[in-house]
Amino acid sequence: MAENKLLEIENLINTYNQKLGNITTELKQYRNMFVNMIDNDEEFTAASEASKKINKDKAQAKQKFLKRPEAAELQDKIKDYAYQLKEIKLALSDYLTQYMTISGTNQVPSPDGGFFRIVYSAKLVKGD
DSSP states (O other): OHHHHHHHHHHHHHHHHHHHHHHHHHHHHHHHHHHHHHHTOHHHHHHHHHHHHHHHHHHHHHHHHHTSHHHHHHHHHHHHHHHHHHHHHHHHHHHHHHHHHHHSOSEEEOTTSOEEEOOOOOOOOOOO
């Protein structure tokens, strides 16, 4: 009984994974068609060229701004906090996995007397 259910789920996984691949391929084709269409539009091309000039000027102004000491200092703080956030999320994920393994539950008591649920999202990654 469990084997039949497992085979049924494996078939569903493979079917949906194949659909995902097919739709992804078609989506790429439609996006390419759209890009080709819009690139051949004269009005869009003219607006795009004007936009490129403005973006170049904007980038130069930003580089000049970033040379200011207070901007560089703030940017360093942002990078540091982003790194800390990434490290904390990774550690929390490891602790949650350990907690689930040891406790056998997907709920963690919160300081206010409630509970947090541990939730994971699964995806397929091609094996070696």
